[in-house]
Amino acid sequence: MTIKSARVQQLFSQTRTVCIGRLLLDVPAESAVVYGPSYAPWPLTTYIGDAEKKESVVAKRLAETLEERNIASGNLRGEDSLVGTLREGGFAGQKIVFGITKGNSAIYKIDSYVAAGENLFVQTADPIAAEKDKAIQDLNAIASALRYRELTEIPTEAGACVDGGFIAETPYLRFEAFNLGVRLQAFPDVHFSLSATNKDVLVESDALEPRLRQAEEIANHSGQGGWYSRIKTFRRGRRQIGHWHGFEMLAWKPAQETEGESHEFVYVSQGEPKNALRPLLELELHTGVLDNRVGNAKPSLTDEEAVELWDRLTASIRVRPYK
Structure with a gap:
């Protein structure tokens, strides 16, 4: 040229x-x-340099979900509802917080938090109650496949680059x-x-x-x-x-x-x-x-x-x- x-x-x-x-x-x-x-396949956000803030970010979100319990509706108000709870994820150090989606009190907002290197990664799923287990599987699979990546690093293995990170190949990358x-x-x-x-x-x-x-x-x-x-x-x-x-x-x-x-x-x-x-x-x-x-x-x-x-x-x- x-x-x-x-x-x-x-x-x-x-x-x-x-x-x-x-x-x-x-x-x-x-x-x-x-x-x-x-x-x-769910939205994934990177907070560059915020890995050390993971616990405080999780605590803040959990406090918000405790308030959301009062406005939850449908299956999210029943005894089996997870709204307002915190769980350990399927990957070491991963935290999962359950709340409700803005605009629809009958749909979950499930946030997965992973610290890798110096970065904090937050992935959010918004499934209906009947599909929450499938969404949790997605979040756990991506968390286990996600690692820190310097912005100048060009990985040599199969997978996808995201801001400050890399997701190794997994069947859960269906979208x-x-x-x-x-x-x-x-x-x-x-x-x-x-x-x-x-x-x-x-x-x-x-x-x-x-x-x-x-x-x-x-x-x-x-x-x-x-x-x-x-x-x-x-x-x-x-x-x-x-x-x-x-x-x-x-x-x-x-x-x-x-x-x-x-x-x-x-x-x-x-x-x-x-x-x-x-x-x-x-x-x-x-x-x-x-x-x-x-x-x-x-x-x-x-x-x-x-x-x-x-x-x-x-x-x-x-x-x-x-x-």
């Missing part, structure tokens, strides 16, 4: 490899990597969803994101091309056809990234009444259902971002630089090899 921009070339003069889920991505060394929500954001110190208005989701079935609404056509129709019917016609499209069509066959749209959007100009690049590959090594892959790049609002700042990249940056980042995405 030929780099035409001196600024992009300088940006990639030093790179580092990031592990997210079962994938790898090469990013500029100076960039900040932000891990988003993880599901394995996976991992998210990652990249922020550039040199170009703070540029936001790149990656989402990888292993689904059981092909969901037609995930496809990008039909969504683009629908957006055009909505714009024309809502009186925004003039603005939409001024969008500058750099590329629109099918593209293969590694093993993924998908569709991409690279465009510059002109300013609107409440939003400044910006670049919006999107790629979607539906992957292969039930294949964790070929997940649904969704990639996005936006410029002009300030305070998490697109069009809130003037884009710091030219059109050519934005395309080059996109190509460098996306072309590096690959499945992490393992023994």
Whole structure:
């Protein structure tokens, strides 16, 4: 690949490899990597450096669940209810607290706490009462498969990378969803994101091309056809990234009444259902971002630089090899 921009070339003069889920991505060394929500199969959150706070965090949550006993309903009010209780998990040091889910007092909120290395991992399940035992099995299995990982470590065994941790291969990883954001110190208005989701079935609404056509129709019917016609499209069509066959749209959007100009690049590959090594892959790049609002700042990249940056980042995405 030929780099035409001196600024992009300088940006990639030093790179580092990031592990997210079962994938790898090469990013500029100076960039900040932000891990988003993880599901394995239940939501999993990492609290970097908070391992020593595990007992106090568990105690606080347990106190909350004691109050929740008073508003529990259905099977969660019966003699067999576990709401307001603390149990040892199936993994040494793992704690499990039982409460109720916000918005539905008849559904459990089961929190699993594991300290690994310097990090605290909290996984939350929200099963109905009849499926709580299955959810507990999930939480115990992931807790036993989870270990600490330095952010620079690229594991060599099968499994999935999460923020500050690694989940070794287990049958309980039947659903996976991992998210990652990249922020550039040199170009703070540029936001790149990656989402990888292993689904059981092909969901037609995930496809990008039909969504683009629908957006055009909505714009024309809502009186925004003039603005939409001024969008500058750099590329629109099918593209293969590694093993993924998908569709991409690279465009510059002109300013609107409440939003400044910006670049919006999107790629979607539906992957292969039930294949964790070929997940649904969704990639996005936006410029002009300030305070998490697109069009809130003037884009710091030219059109050519934005395309080059996109190509460098996306072309590096690959499945992490393992023994």
